Amino acid sequence: xxxxxxxxxxxxxxxxxxxxxxxxxxxxxxxxxxxxxxxxxxxxxxxxxxxxxxxxxxxxxxxxxxxxxxxxxxxxxxxxxxxxxxxxxxxxxxxxxxxxxxxxxxxxxxxxxxxxxxxxxxxxxxxxxxx
Amino acid sequence: xxxxxxxxxxxxxxxxxxxxxxxxxxxxxxxxxxxxxxxxxxxxxxxxxxxxxxxxxxxxxxxxxx
Numbered sequence: 001x002x003x004x005x006x007x008x009x010x011x012x013x014x015x016x017x018x019x020x021x022x023x024x025x026x027x028x029x030x031x032x033x034x035x036x037x038x039x040x041x042x043x044x045x046x047x048x049x050x051x052x053x054x055x056x057x058x059x060x061x062x063x064x065x066x067x068x069x070x071x072x073x074x075x076x077x078x079x080x081x082x083x084x085x086x087x088x089x090x091x092x093x094x095x096x097x098x099x100x101x102x103x104x105x106x107x108x109x110x111x112x113x114x115x116x117x118x119x120x121x122x123x124x125x126x127x128x129x130x131x
Numbered sequence: 132x133x134x135x136x137x138x139x140x141x142x143x144x145x146x147x148x149x150x151x152x153x154x155x156x157x158x159x160x161x162x163x164x165x166x167x168x169x170x171x172x173x174x175x176x177x178x179x180x181x182x183x184x185x186x187x188x189x190x191x192x193x194x195x196x197x
Binding site: 011013014017073074093094095096097098100101102104105107108111112114123124125126127128129130131 | 142169
């Protein structure tokens with residue numbers, strides 16, 4: 001059994017952009033509600049609850065549910081120790097943060113009615129928005 | 132032309148933003164929008180350009196009498 005870990009420093013302010021980022025990294029199906037229960041890979045109900053949940057059926061056979069708890073500052077991820085180590089090669093949270101950051105850039109571009117030029121420099125994505 | 136330069140570090144997901152070509156407090160609007168979507172930044176530093184004020188120079192008209 002893998003325990004759940006909460007990452008209070010990883011915060012996603014905007015619900016819509018978080019859902020878009022999850023879709024971008026391959027998790028388009030989520031459940032939303034208040035304090036939805038989380039289940040482990042054997043179908044066992046855990047003590048943790050979340051407001052946005054990716055069910056394990058949409059992740060992988062050995063995975064546990066992933067959750068996001070809504071707080072006054074934004075959504076905080078709850079990820080099992082096992083999934084933190086294995087999901088997307090152990091890069092789940094980094095990939096999600098990167099996808100969320102790209103969504104933020106696109107949202108800013110839309111709001112200022114600008115155009116974007118994107119390029120990759122090593123391990124850095126550079127995006128220039130002109131308006 | 133105003134430009135916002137974004138850098139996303141794919142090893143951490145961290146986003147950096149640099150607003151250019153918008154002198155004075157007009158760039159606060161862009162910063163405010165980014166904070167709405169990202170939360171409070173770890174670092175925030177106004178550039179020299181930020182402190183420039185926008186000046187509107189009145190045009191002088193000259194009339195010639197015939």
